[in-house]
Amino acid sequence: MSEVTNKVIAVSKPYLGPATEAFLGRQCKLFLKIDMSALTSANLNELAGCFEVGGRAIMEPAKATELAKKIAAL
DSSP states (O other), X not given: OOHHHHHHHHHHHHHHGGGHHHHHHHHIIIIIOXXXXXXXXXXXXXXXXXXXXXXXXXXXXXXXXXXXXHHHTO
């Protein structure tokens, strides 16, 4: 996996727990049209938006927004 992928996983794990890698993989495949191992810093803003929208389905909206900001700041 890329260094960026590993950073996103580390930041997301406290919010998503054991579902982190599966969630990241789905967001990358469905919305970014890339494998999660191919993430680069150029993808982070778009990925953050995906995490915010998708995250609202599984956590409090405020937490999804918080996580999205952390991803965008990587």
